[in-house]
Amino acid sequence: MSxxxxxxxxxxxxxxxxxxxxxxxxxxxxxxxxxxxLTKRLKxxxxxxxxxxxxxMTAITGxxxxxxxxRCLNQDPTLFSSFPCGKCQKTCIYCxxxxxxxxxxxxxxxxHLRVTDRETKPVATGFTFTSTLTxxxxxxxxxxxxxxxxxxSQLLVHAVCGAGKTEMLxxxxxxxxxxxxxxxxxxxxQDVIKELLPRxxxxxxxxxxxxxxxxxDDNRLTSILTLCTTHQLIRYKEAxxxxxxxxxxxxxxxxxxxxIKQSQRALKxxxxxxxxxxxxxxxxxxxxxxTCFVPVRYHGQPLPVPQAQFTxxxxxxxxxxxxxxxxxxxxxxxxxxxxxxxxxxxxxxxPILREKFKSLxxxxxxxxxxxxxxxxxxxxxxxxxxxxxxxxxxxxxTFPSVDVYVLKADHDVFDEAALVQIAGRAGRSKSDPAxxxxxxxxxxxxxxxxAIRSIKRMNQLxxx
Amino acid sequence: xxxxLCFKSIEQxxxxxxxxxxxxAQYCAACxxxxxxITGAYCKRCHRPQAKTKTCSDCAKRNQPALLYxxxxxxxxxxxxxxxxxxxxxxxxxxxSSLTKPVRxxxxxxxxxxxxxxxxxxxxxxxxxxxxxxNQATIISAMIPRPVFFGLKRHxxxxxxxxNRKQRLQTPxxxxxxxxxxxxxxxxxxxxxxxxxxxxxxxxxxxxxxxxIEAIYSFTLAR
Numbered sequence: 028m029s030x031x032x033x034x035x036x037x038x039x040x041x042x043x044x045x046x047x048x049x050x051x052x053x054x055x056x057x058x059x060x061x062x063x064x065l066t067k068r069l070k071x072x073x074x075x076x077x078x079x080x081x082x083x084m085t086a087i088t089g090x091x092x093x094x095x096x097x098r099c100l101n102q103d104p105t106l107f108s109s110f111p112c113g114k115c116q117k118t119c120i121y122c123x124x125x126x127x128x129x130x131x132x133x134x135x136x137x138x139h140l141r142v143t144d145r146e147t148k149p150v151a152t153g154f155t156f157t158s159t160l161t162x163x164x165x166x167x168x169x170x171x172x173x174x175x176x177x178x179x180s181q182l183l184v185h186a187v188c189g190a191g192k193t194e195m196l197x198x199x200x201x202x203x204x205x206x207x208x209x210x211x212x213x214x215x216x217q218d219v220i221k222e223l224l225p226r227x228x229x230x231x232x233x234x235x236x237x238x239x240x241x242x243x244d245d246n247r248l249t250s251i252l253t254l255c256t257t258h259q260l261i262r263y264k265e266a267x268x269x270x271x272x273x274x275x276x277x278x279x280x281x282x283x284x285x286x287i288k289q290s291q292r293a294l295k296x297x298x299x300x301x302x303x304x305x306x307x308x309x310x311x312x313x314x315x316x317x318t319c320f321v322p323v324r325y326h327g328q329p330l331p332v333p334q335a336q337f338t339x340x341x342x343x344x345x346x347x348x349x350x351x352x353x354x355x356x357x358x359x360x361x362x363x364x365x366x367x368x369x370x371x372x373x374x375x376x377x378p379i380l381r382e383k384f385k386s387l388x389x390x391x392x393x394x395x396x397x398x399x400x401x402x403x404x405x406x407x408x409x410x411x412x413x414x415x416x417x418x419x420x421x422x423x424x425t426f427p428s429v430d431v432y433v434l435k436a437d438h439d440v441f442d443e444a445a446l447v448q449i450a451g452r453a454g455r456s457k458s459d460p461a462x463x464x465x466x467x468x469x470x471x472x473x474x475x476x477x478a479i480r481s482i483k484r485m486n487q488l489x490x491x
Numbered sequence: 492x493x494x495x496l497c498f499k500s501i502e503q504x505x506x507x508x509x510x511x512x513x514x515x516a517q518y519c520a521a522c523x524x525x526x527x528x529i530t531g532a533y534c535k536r537c538h539r540p541q542a543k544t545k546t547c548s549d550c551a552k553r554n555q556p557a558l559l560y561x562x563x564x565x566x567x568x569x570x571x572x573x574x575x576x577x578x579x580x581x582x583x584x585x586x587x588s589s590l591t592k593p594v595r596x597x598x599x600x601x602x603x604x605x606x607x608x609x610x611x612x613x614x615x616x617x618x619x620x621x622x623x624x625x626n627q628a629t630i631i632s633a634m635i636p637r638p639v640f641f642g643l644k645r646h647x648x649x650x651x652x653x654x655n656r657k658q659r660l661q662t663p664x665x666x667x668x669x670x671x672x673x674x675x676x677x678x679x680x681x682x683x684x685x686x687x688x689x690x691x692x693x694x695x696x697x698x699x700x701x702x703x704i705e706a707i708y709s710f711t712l713a714r
Contacts, residue, residue: 105493110585110625112624113623114620114621123493126582126583129581129582
């Protein structure tokens with residue numbers, strides 16, 4: 028079964044007859060493939076079609092120890108390795124940075140699929156987004172539409188946590204799809220993408236939406252609207268008209284130069300990039316991009332200001348004042364998110380919490396947990412009272428009514444951006460816009476200080 | 492210096508020792524596989540670890556094998572399997588590089604009585620070479636400083652790993668000798684990555700025995 032066909036098949040069977048093969052074929056444009064993937068693709072493609080062309084290029088370019096991998100754009104000389112090649116009887120080079128996508132050696136080739144003559148036909152999207160935007164959201168939404176209309180433009184949308192960034196995007200994406208532009212929405216985190224998918228499916232009911240992340244089922248499909256993690260952009264070159272990067276400042280995107288280069292390559296020359304974040308890093312601000320600033324949450328209430336409290340964690344993973352704070356918090360009726368720095372700390376804390384709060388349902392999630400999305404779902408349905416988590420839930424997730432406590436807030440993993448994002452988990456719903464945020468720390472670090480200061484400044488700007 | 496698996500850099504203390512000795516390939520603490528060496532009792536012919544040192548039931552079934560005996564270094568357990576998967580199917584040439592020293596030591600321990608030997612790595616077919624670009628048996632034979640004979644060739648077949656035991660024992664002999672190369676004189680040691688049912692090694696040994704080589708041994712990384 029061809030992947031191109033399958034994207035339609037999942038919708039319904041009679042649609043398959045209505046859609047000619049050539050229509051979704053347009054979206055294989057810009058795929059970057061190795062030899063194996065190409066032979067699989069060519070079985071499904073009609074190569075007699077003169078619009079389809081394949082460009083061949085050398086996989087690894089450069090010499091004298093200075094190489095560039097054309098797939099992952101890695102240039103670090105220590106991340107290349109040489110081996111005696113059995114095919115060409117020479118010493119060949121292979122890239123270690125993208126070894127997990129299949130080894131690519133210097134004697135192999137990369138293939139770039141192009142479909143020329145892509146007419147820009149309007150696409151029926153089945154757009155169902157009815158809720159009204161606030162004046163701030165409307166302004167941002169219009170700025171996004173304007174950026175999409177101008178070619179070669181960049182836009183930074185700097186909106187506080189809970190400003191409704193996703194809602195601002197819908198009109199812009201709808202506008203792009205209507206004018207036949209191909210859109211990709213990417214983010215560094217898998218959890219965030221999984222969170223966004225149902226919301227997009229509800230709004231764009233008739234678009235064959237695909238969602239790609241490590242280990243997803245859609246990885247071989249192509250479509251006009253793609254949701255994917257930034258790692259998945261490795262398979263595209265000059266493919267998208269509009270590239271939206273959500274949470275640009277998140278790990279691993281902000282400190283992986285290859286990912287940044289790959290995302291630039293995935294965009295067409297005439298394309299538009301839109302960066303979304305609540306906490307832009309200095310390097311991004313230095314670029315002096317056109318910025319759209321939204322300092323108010325969608326419900327208009329100020330952000331909860333975190334309170335820092337000195338606590339010693341030397342004696343126990345659950346010090347007495349944290350215990351007291353949790354016991355008091357139980358009166359408020361909100362759920363509780365407990366952020367910890369390391370997986371080890373989460374594992375130490377969990378049995379103690381279960382011991383002390385026997386009547387409550389306490390669970391923990393971290394990156395090595397296999398059923399973490401299930402537990403997050405339970406927490407959202409209020410089946411779990413206290414959720415202990417590492418920084419994987421620091422951004423992109425919305426729980427209606429929670430209080431947030433950070434244990435060991437002085438730890439290195441909690442930088443300013445992380446702390447602002449964590450504090451932004453509280454008070455996100457209209458019905459309960461308040462929430463308490465505590466930073467329990469063993470030393471008042473610069474990050475804690477500047478996080479609290481920047482939240483206060485946002486509130487001041489929003490009150491004006 | 493980077494870890495062979497996760498490619499993160501490994502911090503190394505600089506000393507006179509590290510300055511003058513070439514740095515060998517290695518794993519970081521998190522990735523280091525916990526391989527188990529074969530110690531204690533084993534089958535005299537195929538080196539399978541077992542309770543008593545005697546011929547195992549599988550080897551007893553083979554009558555007059557051309558292969559005299561097999562020797563291995565490690566047990567073929569989960570850690571070893573992972574390592575070979577990374578090398579053979581993820582095509583990471585250097586995945587086994589950290590084993591050079593123990594493999595060399597084990598080889599000289601096991602074959603110290605055999606003089607003037609030649610190594611013959613089990614070949615891969617041209618089709619497999621096209622895909623993999625290297626032969627994992629050649630990696631292992633390159634770890635041992637002894638002359639190597641490359642005259643053994645192989646026809647293309649389905650992967651051994653995809654077959655069950657019965658299918659493996661029934662496969663036809665895929666090996667043949669290159670008639671243009673002079674055969675090595677004296678004993679030979681076949682080199683392979685793993686001895687599972689032994690079919691591959693016995694096939695290769697039969698071809699060599701027919702060509703007139705008398706003493707044929709084998710040496711594999713895992714058993």
